[in-house]
Amino acid sequence: MTRREFLKLTGASLFLSAAPVSGFTKDLPQGNISVILLQGGMDGLTAVPPIGDPALASLRQEIGLSNPIKVNPFFGLHPKLQHFSKLMARGEASIVHATSFPYTKRSHFEGQNYMQGGGSSPFSTTTGWLGRALDLALLPGRALSLELPLILRGSLNVDNFYPARVNGSSKPEKWLIEQITMAHQAEEAKAFQAVGDKVADQARSNIPRDPVSLAKYAGEQMSTKGGPVASVIRVNQFDTHALQGADEGSHGDRLELLDEVIKAYREGLGDAWDQSIILTLTEFGRTASVNGTGGTDHGYASVGLLAGGLIDNSRVISEWPGLADADLYEERDLYATIDYRSVCAACIERVLGLDHDLISQKVFLTSKLKRTYDYIFS
Amino acid sequence: MTESFRVAQKIGLLFRPEDDIPRDIKDWAMGQLSTESKSIGIKSISNSHQIEHWPEDYLPSLSERAEMLRQLRLYEDRIQKDKTLSKIEMDRLLWINEKKNNIRFLDELRFAHRNVYAEDQVKQRFSLFWSNHFTVGISGTTRGLIGHFMDAAILDNLNGSFSNMLYKVTTHPAMLTYLDNIYSVGENSERAIQCRKNNKCKVGLNDNLGRELLELHTVSPAANYTESDIRATAQVLAGWGTIVDKPQLEKFGLFNHWDAFVSNRAEPGTKLVLGKAIYAGKDGLHNLTEHLASHEHTQRHLARKLCQHFVSDDVQSVDIEYIMKIWQQSGGDLRKIHQAVIERAIASKAPKFQWPAIWLFQVLRISDSTYFLGWGDIHKDLNDRRMSAKKVFQELGQPFWAKRQPNGYSSSKSYWISGEFLERRLRFSEAIYNTAHPQFTPKEMMDRIGVNSATRNLVEGLSGRKRKFIALMCSPELMGVQGG
Numbered sequence: 001m002t003r004r005e006f007l008k009l010t011g012a013s014l015f016l017s018a019a020p021v022s023g024f025t026k027d028l029p030q031g032n033i034s035v036i037l038l039q040g041g042m043d044g045l046t047a048v049p050p051i052g053d054p055a056l057a058s059l060r061q062e063i064g065l066s067n068p069i070k071v072n073p074f075f076g077l078h079p080k081l082q083h084f085s086k087l088m089a090r091g092e093a094s095i096v097h098a099t100s101f102p103y104t105k106r107s108h109f110e111g112q113n114y115m116q117g118g119g120s121s122p123f124s125t126t127t128g129w130l131g132r133a134l135d136l137a138l139l140p141g142r143a144l145s146l147e148l149p150l151i152l153r154g155s156l157n158v159d160n161f162y163p164a165r166v167n168g169s170s171k172p173e174k175w176l177i178e179q180i181t182m183a184h185q186a187e188e189a190k191a192f193q194a195v196g197d198k199v200a201d202q203a204r205s206n207i208p209r210d211p212v213s214l215a216k217y218a219g220e221q222m223s224t225k226g227g228p229v230a231s232v233i234r235v236n237q238f239d240t241h242a243l244q245g246a247d248e249g250s251h252g253d254r255l256e257l258l259d260e261v262i263k264a265y266r267e268g269l270g271d272a273w274d275q276s277i278i279l280t281l282t283e284f285g286r287t288a289s290v291n292g293t294g295g296t297d298h299g300y301a302s303v304g305l306l307a308g309g310l311i312d313n314s315r316v317i318s319e320w321p322g323l324a325d326a327d328l329y330e331e332r333d334l335y336a337t338i339d340y341r342s343v344c345a346a347c348i349e350r351v352l353g354l355d356h357d358l359i360s361q362k363v364f365l366t367s368k369l370k371r372t373y374d375y376i377f378s
Numbered sequence: 379m380t381e382s383f384r385v386a387q388k389i390g391l392l393f394r395p396e397d398d399i400p401r402d403i404k405d406w407a408m409g410q411l412s413t414e415s416k417s418i419g420i421k422s423i424s425n426s427h428q429i430e431h432w433p434e435d436y437l438p439s440l441s442e443r444a445e446m447l448r449q450l451r452l453y454e455d456r457i458q459k460d461k462t463l464s465k466i467e468m469d470r471l472l473w474i475n476e477k478k479n480n481i482r483f484l485d486e487l488r489f490a491h492r493n494v495y496a497e498d499q500v501k502q503r504f505s506l507f508w509s510n511h512f513t514v515g516i517s518g519t520t521r522g523l524i525g526h527f528m529d530a531a532i533l534d535n536l537n538g539s540f541s542n543m544l545y546k547v548t549t550h551p552a553m554l555t556y557l558d559n560i561y562s563v564g565e566n567s568e569r570a571i572q573c574r575k576n577n578k579c580k581v582g583l584n585d586n587l588g589r590e591l592l593e594l595h596t597v598s599p600a601a602n603y604t605e606s607d608i609r610a611t612a613q614v615l616a617g618w619g620t621i622v623d624k625p626q627l628e629k630f631g632l633f634n635h636w637d638a639f640v641s642n643r644a645e646p647g648t649k650l651v652l653g654k655a656i657y658a659g660k661d662g663l664h665n666l667t668e669h670l671a672s673h674e675h676t677q678r679h680l681a682r683k684l685c686q687h688f689v690s691d692d693v694q695s696v697d698i699e700y701i702m703k704i705w706q707q708s709g710g711d712l713r714k715i716h717q718a719v720i721e722r723a724i725a726s727k728a729p730k731f732q733w734p735a736i737w738l739f740q741v742l743r744i745s746d747s748t749y750f751l752g753w754g755d756i757h758k759d760l761n762d763r764r765m766s767a768k769k770v771f772q773e774l775g776q777p778f779w780a781k782r783q784p785n786g787y788s789s790s791k792s793y794w795i796s797g798e799f800l801e802r803r804l805r806f807s808e809a810i811y812n813t814a815h816p817q818f819t820p821k822e823m824m825d826r827i828g829v830n831s832a833t834r835n836l837v838e839g840l841s842g843r844k845r846k847f848i849a850l851m852c853s854p855e856l857m858g859v860q861g862g
Binding site: 039040062105106107108109110126145146147148159160161162164165166167168169170172173176177179180183184185187188191192194195197198236237241242243291292293294295297298330 | 558561562563565570580581582583584585586589593594599605763764765769773775781783785792793794795796797798799800801802804805806808809812813832833836839840845848849852853854857859860
């Protein structure tokens, strides 16, 4: 048996042995899910300032917003989140505040690993929560990046897309790729095979590689029949230790980019928007108080933004812990009162039709995850 | 692969056509650590066999770089604010300013040349390992400093103690700028007290560098340090660093850029970091880096990283223990530590996956290809299909001059395996074949390297020299995923 035949066979037998999946509920149509990884730690108190909290203004003198968009008497939105605010007005976006993965040690790299891995602690898994969910549901996913991020690992049916720009090269020959694939083993063989599949697919290669263009393309891909059901995009540079700005400035610029990414997803998804959920994920929030250099340091809880046609009623979902000194985690950070894993689990439940208990055990590797589905999707 | 090539692939950059293949590879590798390091390369691709020293003009000192950065910003600002200029005139003037004052593009090309033409290939590999361990990405003025950092903080200190390198790295303006320490002011410093009194300025502590000094550069989270350790580290660091493109020398007249400790910004009093008392004053940082350098968790953390980068993808604890033992016995002598790494890399028959950038250098060296432009070419419009060094490294996924995270590039093989990453290998192989005029045929290379039968079968089963070239470079053997 050649290696290629072997790969084909294992793919097929996996498909047969794993279907039907236990816990699959068919009363709702399957949706699609997109995760925007906000790298560096989004400042939840800047993105969604709790304007009704009496402690906010004094904590954030230099970086407080002068003109937040009012969501309700207690919460505002950063003025750069224009499109998101319109989605909220239409009942197609929600906010989860004072939320985090249960991780309090303020390291980017442990935090980033944990929010993608979703196991019991940082660096405890080599697969990611979305990858494991897709593996259970037997549905495909795609990352819009050069590497396959941890969050999508764990399924045979995931790949990545980030069009090459190598002068003096052309689209690789399918036959040559096959020969090279056969010479390789394990994950390299699988990845070379993915190159071959992409070449055969006539995938477009002239897409600009900024997050906005990639989000639009991802939306288009997810809206086509047989396309990926999940996508992952990264937006960098939220780590604003110094001079983060307020209405304008570096943190606001990142929020503006995030807003444009959400908007581009919507454009790309077209009619599929009605079956979509987009959620943000960040490794931690930032200190409640501004530091000595006009920025904020690594903190604990942040905010999660959810958008998509699968949301019926816009809400701010929060059990607000307060910003008074005594209410802060270690007297410095916003406390997390909602486990963001539960929010991710609810999105998976809605989109992939998997049962909550199954998601808890097989996706987040714990039996204790609370179900937040009704807060988000009812 | 022959034993010489197998070892050179793991810890070096493989042999160029003019290199003699060493008989005793271990002896060669150890000797490499003492080889003199020179900035060599080519002036022009039209005279690609003339390998020579880079001109002195392109090797500016730190203070020359500071002045270039100052000029770069000054003229940038002046040109952009000039309302009388047309768009075309403005772009032209900005371009001239970049050519004259932005050293970054030359630094990046010089980095590529060093690796492609290096006679000190093993040193270059260790140098890149440490440059990545102590990542400095682009942030503000660091674009003009990264090249200097790699040469003067890393390569020049490769044969000293780890403690010395750590101190040099921590106090280099590139690092102090990249991780925001230049903004950090002790909360009880003279400056902060004055600010509070006048109510005119707001200053305070920034813990970015302090945190990464513990987490990434030394003890790692395994040491179970606390938030109070991080804060104390940031307090020791407060006062270190200055914004290099401002004329600080004229203003203060007291310190040079690499020894910039501003005492009125420093935090007074004794700090406690991981149980060690660090006294106030400039020497405090020295005491701290020495303490961290000799910490067992630092040794373990770094021994593991070295093993993963040089010895085997599946890190063995016996290798880690061995390197730790040498570390302790030698008091953190980097030459001894590197020798220990070489010993374990030779002893381990396990394959070692190579980073995309290392692989590219190795491909160019064994095929004798001229892929990167010469230093005299980069500001010319050559009408050539070649990419700039900047674009090459971006496309490979390893832009060392980029806005990037301080944890550096992973040495874990699985990170680098994806469809897109492997498509880059296919495409770069083709681009090198098409544009860089490899002087060796695939057959000549296979004979010289002594490839295994699987590689030979793959290549010989294909028709056409280009296909053979691509397949050879993307073979498991040349990628370092299967034993030679």
